[in-house]
Amino acid sequence: MDTTQLLKGVLDLAVLAVLDERDGYGYDVVRRLREAGLDDVGDASVYGTLRRLFQAGTLTSYVVPSEEGPHRKYYGLNAHGRDVMALSTKTWRGFADTMDQLITKGATA
C-alpha cells in the first residue's frame, strides 16, 4: 500500500505529535518524522503543513540564532494546537480501531 497516500490524511497529526514532544524547526521535524519510521514523508509536505498549521493558529513560532549557520524558525504547539492535537488523536484512535477490527474480521472469516 502506498504510504504517501495514507500520510496525506495524518501528516497534520504526525507533525503536531512531533512538536508536542518538543519544539523544532522545519528540517528537524522532517528528520524526526523519518526517524520515527515515516520514511516516505516529503520535505515540502512537512514545510507546507507547518505553514498551514501556523496559519490556522495552532502553532507558535520564534527565531533562534544558530551558532554554525543561519537563524532558525522554531515551531511549537500553543493551547489551541494542543486542543486540536487531542481532538485529532481521538479521531485517529477511533479510525484506527475501526480499521483494525475490519481487518481482523476479514482475516479470521
Place this chain on the structure above:
Amino acid sequence: MTTETVSTDVRDYLAAVMRELADLPPAERDDLLDDLDDHLHEVLAEGEGSLEQRLGPPAMYAAELRTSAGLASSTTGGKSTAGLLHRAIDAMSSSTIWRRTAEHPSTRATLDFLPQLRPAWWILRAWLAVEFIAAVQHPRYNYGFRDELGLIPRVAGVRYLAVLLLVIAVPISIAIGRRSHHGGARLLVLAGNVLAVAMIVPAVIALRSTTYVESQVAPQDGLFFNGHPITNIYPYDANGHPLDHVRLFDSDGQPLTPLPNMTVLDGASQGGVAFAPSAAAVTAFPDEQRNDFPKPNVVTVYSDNGAPTTAVLPRPSFTVAPLPSASASPTPTPSASPSSTP
C-alpha cells in the same frame, strides 16, 4: 563540493521553486519560502546527493509545498501548459550540454545583448498586431492577405485607419513590455507574442507581393512602353522636324518592330459579317521594312456588304520643340550606325 557550487545549486533550485509559485501574492510566497534557503543548505550539507536527487524536481517540490500548505493549485503549476513548459525548461536546463552552451562566453554575450533589442520588438509586434487586425477584419475586404497587408496595411479598406491604429498600438505594446506580468496576464502576453511571431510570415509575404505580381506577367510580342503596346513611332530631329524612314534596332542589331498597326473602322461587324485584314494592310509592312518608322497609318473600312476599303491616314499632327542645344546644327549626323542590317 565547494561552498560556491553549493550556493549555486541552492540558488538555482530556489529560483525554480519561486518561479513555480510566481502566481502567489508576494507576501504569501515569501512566507512560504522563508525556510527553504536554510532547508536546501541543510539537505546538501548531509552530502547524500544533489537537491534534485534528494527532493525531486523543483516543480514537484513547489506543487507539494502548495498542496500541503492548503493553497489552491496555480495556473502556472499543475497540469497547465505553462507548468509543463516550466518543467520542460527545468529538465532541459539541468542537462550538461545545455549548461555548457549557456555558460560559454559567446552565448553569454549574445544573451546579454538580446534585452537591448526588446524595444525594437515592442514596436515590431505593434505593427504585426495591426497587420493581424487588417487580416481578420470585415470579410468583405478579406480577399486574401495580399490585398490588405503591406507596410501600411488597409483596415476596412482604408489605409489611414491603420496609421491611427499604429499610433495607438505602439505605446500600448511598449507599456506592456515595460511592465512585468504574473499569472494569467503573463500567459496572455505570451499568447500575444506567439500570435505576433506567427503573423510575421503573411506580413512579409504581403510586403513582397508587388514583386510577385510583376514577375507573373507573361512576356508579350511587340513593342511596349510602360506596359502599353506601341503601334507606331514618330521620330523627330533635334530641330523638331519630323523624320521619315528611320530604322530602329536594339543593342543586338535586332530590328524593333511593333505589331501591325491596323485600325479597323468597322461598319459591318455589328451585322455579323466576318472580316480579315486586307491584303493592302499586310503589304504595307513588307518584311525588310518592318523597322522603318513611322509606319503608314493604314485604315481598313468595311462597308455594309463586307467589302473592305483601305486608306492611309495622315501623320498625327503634333509639334515637337527643338532641343535647346541643337539650334546651331540643323542636321545632326548619327554618331553610330547599326552594326548589322537585317
